[in-house]
Amino acid sequence: MTRRDPHSYNDDTQVETESLSLRARVDFETRTLHAEATLTFRVPGAGSVDLDTRDLAIDAVVDQRDQLLAFELHPAEPILGSRLSIALPAGTSAIRIRYRTSPDASALQWLEPAQTTGGRLPFLFSQCQAIHARSVVPLQDTPRLRIRYDAELTIPRSLKAVMAAAHCSRSVQGEVAIERYEMPQPIPPYLLAFAVGDLASRELSARSRVWAEPAVLERAEFEFAGVEAMIVVAEALFGPYDWERFDVLTMPPSFPYGGMENPRLTFLTPTVIAGDRSLVNVLAHELAHSWTGNLVTNANAEHFWLNEGFTVYAERRIIEALDGPEVASLHAALGRRTLDESIARFEHRPELTRLRTRLTGIDPDDAYSQVPYQKGYFFLKTLEAAVGRDVFTQWLRSYLDAFRFGSITTEDFEAHFERALPGVLAKVEAKRWIDGEGLPETAPRPQSERLDAIERLAGALPADAVARLWSPTEWQLYLESIARPASEDQCRALDERFALTRSTNFEVLVAWLVLALQSGYHRVVPRVEEVLGAVGRMKFLRPLYLALARDERTRPLANSLFERLRAGYHPIARQVVESVLRESADRAPS
Numbered sequence: 308m309t310r311r312d313p314h315s316y317n318d319d320t321q322v323e324t325e326s327l328s329l330r331a332r333v334d335f336e337t338r339t340l341h342a343e344a345t346l347t348f349r350v351p352g353a354g355s356v357d358l359d360t361r362d363l364a365i366d367a368v369v370d371q372r373d374q375l376l377a378f379e380l381h382p383a384e385p386i387l388g389s390r391l392s393i394a395l396p397a398g399t400s401a402i403r404i405r406y407r408t409s410p411d412a413s414a415l416q417w418l419e420p421a422q423t424t425g426g427r428l429p430f431l432f433s434q435c436q437a438i439h440a441r442s443v444v445p446l447q448d449t450p451r452l453r454i455r456y457d458a459e460l461t462i463p464r465s466l467k468a469v470m471a472a473a474h475c476s477r478s479v480q481g482e483v484a485i486e487r488y489e490m491p492q493p494i495p496p497y498l499l500a501f502a503v504g505d506l507a508s509r510e511l512s513a514r515s516r517v518w519a520e521p522a523v524l525e526r527a528e529f530e531f532a533g534v535e536a537m538i539v540v541a542e543a544l545f546g547p548y549d550w551e552r553f554d555v556l557t558m559p560p561s562f563p564y565g566g567m568e569n570p571r572l573t574f575l576t577p578t579v580i581a582g583d584r585s586l587v588n589v590l591a592h593e594l595a596h597s598w599t600g601n602l603v604t605n606a607n608a609e610h611f612w613l614n615e616g617f618t619v620y621a622e623r624r625i626i627e628a629l630d631g632p633e634v635a636s637l638h639a640a641l642g643r644r645t646l647d648e649s650i651a652r653f654e655h656r657p658e659l660t661r662l663r664t665r666l667t668g669i670d671p672d673d674a675y676s677q678v679p680y681q682k683g684y685f686f687l688k689t690l691e692a693a694v695g696r697d698v699f700t701q702w703l704r705s706y707l708d709a710f711r712f713g714s715i716t717t718e719d720f721e722a723h724f725e726r727a728l729p730g731v732l733a734k735v736e737a738k739r740w741i742d743g744e745g746l747p748e749t750a751p752r753p754q755s756e757r758l759d760a761i762e763r764l765a766g767a768l769p770a771d772a773v774a775r776l777w778s779p780t781e782w783q784l785y786l787e788s789i790a791r792p793a794s795e796d797q798c799r800a801l802d803e804r805f806a807l808t809r810s811t812n813f814e815v816l817v818a819w820l821v822l823a824l825q826s827g828y829h830r831v832v833p834r835v836e837e838v839l840g841a842v843g844r845m846k847f848l849r850p851l852y853l854a855l856a857r858d859e860r861t862r863p864l865a866n867s868l869f870e871r872l873r874a875g876y877h878p879i880a881r882q883v884v885e886s887v888l889r890e891s892a893d894r895a896p897s
């Protein structure tokens with residue numbers, strides 16, 4: 308037997324699931340899904356099959372003829388969860404599992420009405436990447452095995468369910484509504500996704516609509532109005548869009564990520580709604596995953612850079628086509644800065660700064676960083692520079708074509724590239740990128756006139772006439788370029804002249820709040836508390852809690868705030884803040 312994915316009990320000598328049929332009743336009272344999952348195998352099996360589960364209560368397992376099957380739910384292991392081992396009589400073509408989820412299911416966040424914008428109705432959403440699908444459905448939770456599915460969700464009739472799949476029907480029966488979906492294209496299990504809440508929608512184009520709570524809908528519609536133009540540009544670059552629809556779901560503020568590329572229904576944090584479309588690169592990123600990630604998928608989390616590095620590359624190609632090379636290189640410049648910081652953060656775990664990682668015994672949520680994103684991007688830019696843009700683009704299309712609806716490893720990528728463009732990998736020393744730690748000195752430095760102008764300021768206050776012309780990205784770059792600690796005078800001047808504490812652009816606001824906290828400018832603390840209470844996006848929680856916790860004057864506040872707010876954070880975000888606070892406590896002088 309071989310386990311080809313360090314994060315799954317899947318044994319590659321056993322049967323493979325071809326499709327999933329899921330029926331679930333969503334019970335907000337007990338925060339439970341009462342569910343039934345039917346797994347149909349590619350070919351009938353015998354012996355046994357091992358499924359991944361986490362915190363599931365298994366009630367019964369039967370075969371395609373409704374015959375009870377013996378099963379054993381093994382004790383939970385820290386990262387993988389519990390192996391569900393099911394005995395298969397010869398010729399078993401399908402199994403049906405009756406089960407319940409736990410109120411603490413790691414893929415689910417159940418929100419009280421008070422945690423929504425409307426404040427009247429509860430909300431539920433899933434976030435399965437990387438290995439949380441197993442807390443919602445017992446299955447072979449490895450992206451190596453793609454599945455088609457259909458689903459039926461029974462929900463309170465006052466709510467609407469959406470799913471990353473084609474909607475088939477909604478029927479109301481008494482107090483409940485039953486919504487049916489179908490996902491005809493085979494997906495890795497981490498792309499299984501749904502949400503239930505007070506949701507309404509607006510058409511953005513013939514193949515795209517935006518969903519949101521009614522109170523947010525209009526602002527979301529404005530912010531994402533450019534989606535069709537993005538799809539058109541992306542198709543010209545990467546080939547036809549293969550998922551029919553591209554809808555967007557505006558998530559509640561506690562959504563822990565910026566976006567999640569759930570097929571046909573991208574999930575986006577409301578913090579990208581800045582009112583001026585300045586943060587829609589997140590939308591471009593999730594759209595780009597429709598090719599890189601969803602069509603061609605990492606076979607397991609050790610090859611995560613194939614998803615994210617390629618997608619950042621594709622995202623910046625879209626941005627370049629729409630907004631020009633100067634804007635794209637500003638984004639690349641931000642990416643370079645983030646990369647340097649991430650590599651520094653992993654000073655004590657440098658092996659996690661490789662593109663190809665070894666993750667046996669490591670939780671993908673702990674390994675998560677910007678390294679696969681930005682180092683992957685710069686590696687692909689290096690290959691692009693070596694062969695020229697046109698040749699590289701052609702290669703990219705042939706790669707997408709070759710592995711369409713497939714799950715691949717770094718070795719598959721290397722072999723494909725080598726066959727198409729022999730000798731180039733060796734010439735750019737690809738091994739150092741892929742298996743080396745940190746960043747090769749030859750890594751490209753993004754060139755940008757606007758960035759140079761910001762750097763020439765060396766942190767000095769910009770003239771009003773200059774600052775007025777800055778985009779939010781330039782503001783962010785400028786704020787991040789200021790040496791810490793900044794003087795109190797400088798902080799005050801910045802805030803008085805540019806009203807940064809009142810900024811409604813979350814990227815600018817958080818860059819400013821972090822600078823202020825790191826400079827001991829404590830007048831921003833009430834606003835920091837407000838932000839930490841209002842949003843759960845990890846990208847913002849991490850630096851803000853870190854800045855609070857690193858200063859002994861604000862460390863107690865970091866701890867008390869987290870105690871007060873933790874219940875409202877997503878389980879994954881809670882873990883991240885806990886580790887930030889733990890690390891800061893360890894570093895604190897006793």
Ligand code: BES
Nearest residue numbers: 436437564565566567568588589592846
């Ligand atoms: N697929 C990721 C989010 C993710 C990764 C969730 C790993 C769980 C595990 C998504 O496409 C993403 O990269 N989001 C970024 C957006 C960005 C790079 C523009 C984010 O959330 O910050």
Ligand code: ZN
Nearest residue numbers: 592596615618
């Ligand atoms: Zn991504």
